[in-house]
Amino acid sequence: MAEPLELKKTLNLPKTDFPMKAGLPQNEPKQLEAWHGGNIYERILEARKGKPLFVLHDGPPYPTGEIHLGTGLNKILKDLVVKTKSMAGHYAPYVPGWDCHGLPIETQVEKELGGKGKVPPAEFRKLCRQFALRYVEQHKKDFKRLGIFGRWNDPYLTMSHEYEATIAAAFLDFMEKGYVYRGRKPVYWCIYDSTALAEAEVEYEDHTSPSIWVKFGVVSGGQGDAARIASDVSAVIWTTTPWTIPHNRALAFHPDFEYAVVETEKGALLLASERVAALQADCSIKEARVRARFKGRDFEGMKFQHPFVPIQVPGILADYVTLDQGSGIVHTAPGHGADDFYSGQKYGLEIYAPIDDKGVYLEGLPEYQGKDVFTANPIIVKLLGDRGALLGHHQYKHSYPHCWRCHNPLIFRATEQWFIKMDQAAHGRKKTLRQEALEEVHQVKWFPAWGEDRMYEMIEKRPDWCVSRQRFWGVPIIVFYCEGCGTRLEDFKALRHVVKWFEKEGADAWYQHTAEELLP
Numbered sequence: 001m002a003e004p005l006e007l008k009k010t011l012n013l014p015k016t017d018f019p020m021k022a023g024l025p026q027n028e029p030k031q032l033e034a035w036h037g038g039n040i041y042e043r044i045l046e047a048r049k050g051k052p053l054f055v056l057h058d059g060p061p062y063p064t065g066e067i068h069l070g071t072g073l074n075k076i077l078k079d080l081v082v083k084t085k086s087m088a089g090h091y092a093p094y095v096p097g098w099d100c101h102g103l104p105i106e107t108q109v110e111k112e113l114g115g116k117g118k119v120p121p122a123e124f125r126k127l128c129r130q131f132a133l134r135y136v137e138q139h140k141k142d143f144k145r146l147g148i149f150g151r152w153n154d155p156y157l158t159m160s161h162e163y164e165a166t167i168a169a170a171f172l173d174f175m176e177k178g179y180v181y182r183g184r185k186p187v188y189w190c191i192y193d194s195t196a197l198a199e200a201e202v203e204y205e206d207h208t209s210p211s212i213w214v215k216f217g218v219v220s221g222g223q224g225d226a227a228r229i230a231s232d233v234s235a236v237i238w239t240t241t242p243w244t245i246p247h248n249r250a251l252a253f254h255p256d257f258e259y260a261v262v263e264t265e266k267g268a269l270l271l272a273s274e275r276v277a278a279l280q281a282d283c284s285i286k287e288a289r290v291r292a293r294f295k296g297r298d299f300e301g302m303k304f305q306h307p308f309v310p311i312q313v314p315g316i317l318a319d320y321v322t323l324d325q326g327s328g329i330v331h332t333a334p335g336h337g338a339d340d341f342y343s344g345q346k347y348g349l350e351i352y353a354p355i356d357d358k359g360v361y362l363e364g365l366p367e368y369q370g371k372d373v374f375t376a377n378p379i380i381v382k383l384l385g386d387r388g389a390l391l392g393h394h395q396y397k398h399s400y401p402h403c404w405r406c407h408n409p410l411i412f413r414a415t416e417q418w419f420i421k422m423d424q425a426a427h428g429r430k431k432t433l434r435q436e437a438l439e440e441v442h443q444v445k446w447f448p449a450w451g452e453d454r455m456y457e458m459i460e461k462r463p464d465w466c467v468s469r470q471r472f473w474g475v476p477i478i479v480f481y482c483e484g485c486g487t488r489l490e491d492f493k494a495l496r497h498v499v500k501w502f503e504k505e506g507a508d509a510w511y512q513h514t515a516e517e518l519l520p
Contacts, residue, residue, distance in 0.1 A: 032144065041149040044086055045093060054090040056082050060097040060158070062104045063135035067142045079148040094150040096143070100132040100159035101474045103193055103405050109473075121472045122511040128473040129159055129508075165502035167475045171467075172499070176492045177426035179433060180467075182418050184351060186334075186341050187466045189413040190403040191359030191372060195470045196417055197403065197410065199462055207400035207409055209240035210377050213283050213327070213391040214384055216251060216304040218270070219312050226298035229270070233261050234389075235304055235315075236271045236279065238326035240396055242380040243373035243411075244333040246364050249349045250313050251304055252330040253296035254321035259328065262288040266391055272328020279327060283392030296321075296328075307389035308365065316347050335414040338463060353414040357470065373411055418468035418477055434459065476510040480519070494519050 034040075056078055061071050078094070086092040109127050110116050119127070140152050157163065174180050188197040215234035222229060235251055253259065260273040264285045271279060276288050299315035306313055313332075320339045321330050334344025335353025344351055354362040359372040367383055368376040384390040401410045422434040431439075437459050446452040468477060478498050480489040489495065497520045501509040509518065 028145070035147070035149075036144060041151075044149070045091065048086060048089070048091040051089055051091040054082075054085040054092040056092070056094060058095065058097050060099040060156075061139070062102075063098045063100060063132045063139060064104045064108050065135060067139055071139075072142075072146060075143050075148050076146060079146075079150075083149065095154075095156055096140075096150045096152065097156040098132070098136050098139070098158070100129075100136070100157050103195065103469075103471060105132055106471055106473045107193070107405065122508065124472050125508055125511060132157075132159060159506070161503055161506040164475050164507040165499050168478055168502050168507070169496065169499045171475075172478060172492060172495055174420060177429075178424070179421050179426055180418060181421060182416060184414055184416050185419075185464075186337055186353070186412040186414045187417055188401060188410045189359075189415065190406065190408065190410055191357070191374075192406050192408045193403060194357040196415065196466055196468065198466050201404045202401045202410065203404045203407070204399045205402045205407070206397060207402070208395050208397045209400065210242055210381055211238070211240050211282075211392075211394045211396035212242055212381055212384065213238050213279065213393075214245065214307060214331070215267070215269070215389045215391060216307065216313070219303040219305050222302035222315070223298045223300060224294075225292070226294045226302065229261065229292075229302075230268070233268045233270050235299075235329050236269050236327040236391065237329050237331040239331045240398065241336070242377045242384070243368075244336045245307070245331070245380055245384070246309060246361075246368070247333040247335055247352045247354075248306060248309075248313055248331055249334055249344065249352060250316045250332040250347065251299075252316050252318040252321055252332050252343060253299045254319065254328065255295070255297040255300075255317045257296045257321070257323065257328055259294050259296055259299070261291040261294075263291055264288050269391075270329070272323055274323045275326065275328045279391075282394065285391075307384055308387050314347065314349075316343055316349075318343050336412045338412070341414065351414050355411075355413055359411060359413075374409070417466050420465040420467055422462060422464050434462075472511075475507050478510075480515055489519075 058078065061067075061074070075096075082092050082094045105128050109124065109131050110118075112131070113119065113127070118124075136155070136157065140155075143150075144152060158167075171180070188199070188202050189195070190197060214237050216237065218229055218231055218233045218235065220231075221227065237251060239245070254272075258273045259270060260276065261268055261270050262276055264280075264287060266283065266285060268291065269279070269288075273290075273293065276290075279285060280288055297317060300317050302315040303312040304315065316332065318330065318332075318339065321328060330339075332340045332343055332349075333353075334340045334349050334351045341351065343349070354364070355373065356362055359374070361369045361371060361373070361376065363369060365383070368379050371379065381390065381393055385393075402408060403410055420433065423432050425432050429436075438456060441452060441456045441459065444452070446455075478495050480495075481487065482489070498510070498518050501513065501518055505512070
């Protein structure tokens, strides 16, 4: 009987010195030692000295925990670009960095402490620094294990003394040139983290809000034929923020839109002619017979009765009123919206926003005073219904601004903040900061090309930049006031003396020394 054929011997397989098993637990440390112990990165840079320079500016991660898939992918893709350029003959140093300040780290430290305000600011900053350093070191180890080459022994950290001093000096430059001002205006506000946010920190997510149609009774006034509108007529507004109704200070009409008074089973109602059908559909109104028609400009100066606050609010004119949603009459609360605020300034309206950092009403009717704004939404809807001012109420799903960090819905709240002027030229300059920034957009080569349009549009529409935050872990705004008269110190030579303290001790110096010590 013939011996069985060994099929393995008939296979023409390639031969390799690679082991059949990877043995990563044993071999990975050896490979890392070969890369880093052998100074491969430094030797590559030395070999490329004098060659064309290529620098990839690393958008830094937050050192708030272990790296995840997204963090790793980000670094690997950047490493591929840098190594490709190096292999193509460029001098391509890579300097990794970490964004060590701000809300994400504060939030993690507060969790470890078991809440906010547990320790003094100086001690809190120390804990934030320790927390950030802990994860910077962990990130370094993990990125090295991924085979990423870079200047790991000398990264850039936004919490370094040099970096903090540079930020402070740059801010003083902006202030000296006239770009910086302090003002009270509505900004995005997170009631969960108790801080203002800039536009770039806002993310839009789907959110379900209460959608309400509300009546404001006509009292008197108006222009032309509108002055003779009967007192049984009510203007109709639509909003998805019932909590702002207590702070209403005007009703905004578009000067060129046609408005109609319509007879319905729910009373005589005033709204834009093109929005009557939407009102009927949303509020289950069967019939709407037109009694009279007017132009929006006729309602400037007319007085309307607030549904439950004992005040009368004026009719005002605004070009931002649209016909794509609502009634064509915009509920205006100058303390809770950008357009509302500017209309308020134009017409001298009260910038009213008695809400604290947690979104709690500091004053108002007993039904909602002491409650936060989102808790108050259904309470105010019920209050409107009890007063006979609620025409319709539905749940409305829409894109709504959320905090980029905690992912909770934001509010607009008028507070005192520091801003960078976008539309005013600095001392001795002809162009505004916005104009100069927009010109620079076109000087950059964009990949992909649509990035240019996106950046241009973002800068073009950005309001004045809110740069202040209600936090401890960051670079403080260097401002001093006279205790006697409240005048702000504008001696920039003296203010720059604080920068020298930051160079020696970091921004912690602001919390560890008196004004007398910090100033010359």
